[in-house]
Amino acid sequence: MAQGWNPGGTSFWKDVWLRLEKNKPAMFGLVVVIIFSAVAIIAPLLSPADPLKTDLSNRLKPPGSPSEICSNGVYILGSDEFGRDILSRILFGARVSLSVGIISQVLVTAIGVTMGALAGYYGGKVDMIIMRIADILFAFPDLLFYIGVMFALGPSIYNVFIALALIGWAGMARLVRSQVLYLREMEYVEAARAQGLSDARIILRHILPNCMGPIIVSVTMGIPGAILAEASLSFLGLGVQPPTPSWGNMIYAARSYMLTNPWYSVWPGIAIMITVFSFNLLGDGLRDALDPRLKR
Amino acid sequence: MNQQKNIIEVQGLVKWYPVKAGVFQKVAGYIKAVDGVSFSIKRGETLGLVGESGCGKTTSARCMLRLIEPTKGRIIFNGRDIMRLNREQLRKIRPRMQVIFQDPYSSLNPRLTVKEIIGEVLAFHGIARGKELEKRVKHLLEMVGLAPHHMRRFPHEFSGGQRQRIGIARALATNPDLVVCDEPVSALDVSIQSQILNLLEDLQARLGVSYLFIAHGLNVVKHISHRVGVMYLGKIIEVTESDEIYRNPLHPYTQALISAIPIPEPKVRRRKILLEEDVPSPLNPPEGCRFWTRCRHAVNICRREEPELVECAPGHKVACHLYGR
Numbered sequence: 001m002a003q004g005w006n007p008g009g010t011s012f013w014k015d016v017w018l019r020l021e022k023n024k025p026a027m028f029g030l031v032v033v034i035i036f037s038a039v040a041i042i043a044p045l046l047s048p049a050d051p052l053k054t055d056l057s058n059r060l061k062p063p064g065s066p067s068e069i070c071s072n073g074v075y076i077l078g079s080d081e082f083g084r085d086i087l088s089r090i091l092f093g094a095r096v097s098l099s100v101g102i103i104s105q106v107l108v109t110a111i112g113v114t115m116g117a118l119a120g121y122y123g124g125k126v127d128m129i130i131m132r133i134a135d136i137l138f139a140f141p142d143l144l145f146y147i148g149v150m151f152a153l154g155p156s157i158y159n160v161f162i163a164l165a166l167i168g169w170a171g172m173a174r175l176v177r178s179q180v181l182y183l184r185e186m187e188y189v190e191a192a193r194a195q196g197l198s199d200a201r202i203i204l205r206h207i208l209p210n211c212m213g214p215i216i217v218s219v220t221m222g223i224p225g226a227i228l229a230e231a232s233l234s235f236l237g238l239g240v241q242p243p244t245p246s247w248g249n250m251i252y253a254a255r256s257y258m259l260t261n262p263w264y265s266v267w268p269g270i271a272i273m274i275t276v277f278s279f280n281l282l283g284d285g286l287r288d289a290l291d292p293r294l295k296r
Numbered sequence: 297m298n299q300q301k302n303i304i305e306v307q308g309l310v311k312w313y314p315v316k317a318g319v320f321q322k323v324a325g326y327i328k329a330v331d332g333v334s335f336s337i338k339r340g341e342t343l344g345l346v347g348e349s350g351c352g353k354t355t356s357a358r359c360m361l362r363l364i365e366p367t368k369g370r371i372i373f374n375g376r377d378i379m380r381l382n383r384e385q386l387r388k389i390r391p392r393m394q395v396i397f398q399d400p401y402s403s404l405n406p407r408l409t410v411k412e413i414i415g416e417v418l419a420f421h422g423i424a425r426g427k428e429l430e431k432r433v434k435h436l437l438e439m440v441g442l443a444p445h446h447m448r449r450f451p452h453e454f455s456g457g458q459r460q461r462i463g464i465a466r467a468l469a470t471n472p473d474l475v476v477c478d479e480p481v482s483a484l485d486v487s488i489q490s491q492i493l494n495l496l497e498d499l500q501a502r503l504g505v506s507y508l509f510i511a512h513g514l515n516v517v518k519h520i521s522h523r524v525g526v527m528y529l530g531k532i533i534e535v536t537e538s539d540e541i542y543r544n545p546l547h548p549y550t551q552a553l554i555s556a557i558p559i560p561e562p563k564v565r566r567r568k569i570l571l572e573e574d575v576p577s578p579l580n581p582p583e584g585c586r587f588w589t590r591c592r593h594a595v596n597i598c599r600r601e602e603p604e605l606v607e608c609a610p611g612h613k614v615a616c617h618l619y620g621r
Contacts, residue, residue, distance in 0.1 A: 012407065012450075187403035191466065194363060195417040196390030205416075209407045 026285020032278035047088035055083035101223035107165035112172025120180025179211035213290035220283035309369035344517030347527035391470035400459035
């Protein structure tokens with residue numbers, strides 16, 4: 001073998017990428033996710049109008065109607081009940097949806113991985129207490145819990161993050177705990193103990209890096225769930241508060257005009273559908289790529 | 297400096313696992329995995345420990361290192377009773393006693409480079425850092441027969457034998473006094489086995505390290521051990537010099553093990569001693585001598601009284617009623 005052959009850091013991730021690259025649906029999902037993220041970031045540049053700007057003389061116009069507030073002079077996707085440009089509101093709504101999805105999953109991962117690692121590594125009473133709390137959260141109907149938290153803390157996007165994280169960590173903790181239970185019996189972990197390394201070091205360096213795969217899949221699959229949960233909460237009037245646009249509260253507003261102006265509710269619906277679908281495709285692909293034994 | 301002759305002394309080591317049963321998880325009995333094991337290892341010596349699977353040899357070794365907490369027993373390492381050490385003190389002393397594992401695949405963390413695997417313990421205990429650490433890792437790699445440039449690779453780029461060499465380098469990184477070799481060759485090809493055994497012997501000659509060498513067959517420990525202990529159902533039943541155990545095995549169980557070693561000579565005919573029945577469960581070992589259910593020489597006393605491990609010839613201890621009375 002050639003001297004100095006070095007696969008450039010982590011050959012594991014290289015392998016994962018090679019497998020993911022071959023998976024067409026997953027790559028489609030990845031591309032859409034990247035496009036949507038880019039759109040969310042540069043929404044102010046793409047939007048033809050200010051998403052909050054009203055024009056009461058042009059209420060509920062169908063797609064393609066002439067507009068006074070849009071820079072291109074047309075309501076591409078129509079206008080809402082206050083004459084606001086629906087396209088601009090969808091673009092800005094992507095910011096809400098994606099940030100809810102990502103930030104809530106960051107919180108879920110932080111809490112869930114910590115709890116799961118502690119429960120799995122130490123076992124005994126620690127495990128018992130953490131997992132019983134997780135079981136209670138599992139037994140609780142999610143939506144009821146969200147509604148309860150939102151009532152207690154008041155509706156705002158920050159409280160949506162908190163509500164989603166408070167219930168979401170339980171699933172992550174279970175996943176991480178089962179991985180830790182398995183990995184803690186590996187001989188390299190025993191070798192680390194025999195070397196007198198600290199528990200923190202063993203968990204952070206020898207156990208957690210080896211369960212990154214399932215965690216990444218769980219995060220990717222958790223994002224669409226969080227987006228849907230935010231949409232449900234906004235639909236119930238408990239999520240993001242008008243006039244700030246979110247896909248959920250747009251559907252909520254559109255439901256009154258379902259019969260007369262059906263396209264109004266269709267646009268945010270399509271936006272949610274494509275985003276959730278793409279994340280799910282990406283998540284499926286990542287799961288296959290990270291665990292080649294699962295298929296074939 | 298007052299150098300102890302024995303690097304480690306294990307006295308009356310016991311590990312019982314509670315067996316829980318019923319709705320209330322009451323303790324219904326104990327699996328007596330290790331039931332009163334005593335042995336000692338001198339500096340620079342290799343003690344082989346053999347016995348069939350489940351006889352408690354690995355558990356004894358793990359208890360000795362306190363990787364598993366023993367139920368009872370005294371372990372004197374370098375003149376210190378390590379059963380009395382708290383977590384922090386134990387952590388400090390751990391680099392002095394290391395392990396080489398059986399499975400070269402699960403014993404190396406797949407996410408770390410060879411340098412990280414070998415060097416981690418040095419960095420963690422502040423023994424070496426930066427350039428000095430790299431130098432020591434390179435030196436260790438050369439010592440176990442690998443090349444310095446291997447340190448940037450990952451475990452999956454190596455063969456089983458090479459991985460075992462990395463495991464040996466990791467165990468030797470802190471220059472330990474004692475290394476437990478837990479069946480280090482049983483997962484390897486026969487052609488590789490002798491290479492690893494020779495390497496371990498060379499390293500002992502160079503570094504003066506002591507080994508506790510665990511194996512399930514006598515043929516593997518034959519040429520590496522100075523003394524051999526035979527375990528049966530959680531007890532040591534015979535200990536003596538390595539040559540002596542082949543020439544003059546006393547315990548009927550040891551005799552059966554010796555007769556099971558294949559001789560690479562088709563014309564030699566030897567009476568094989570076949571053991572009848574299975575090993576009794578360690579949950580409920582037979583009363584008296586543990587071996588009587590399968591022993592050809594069993595007499596009445598064997599069923600009633602448990603024989604003690606007594607010295608019946610200089611340096612030859614055996615636990616059997618046939619001798620020593």
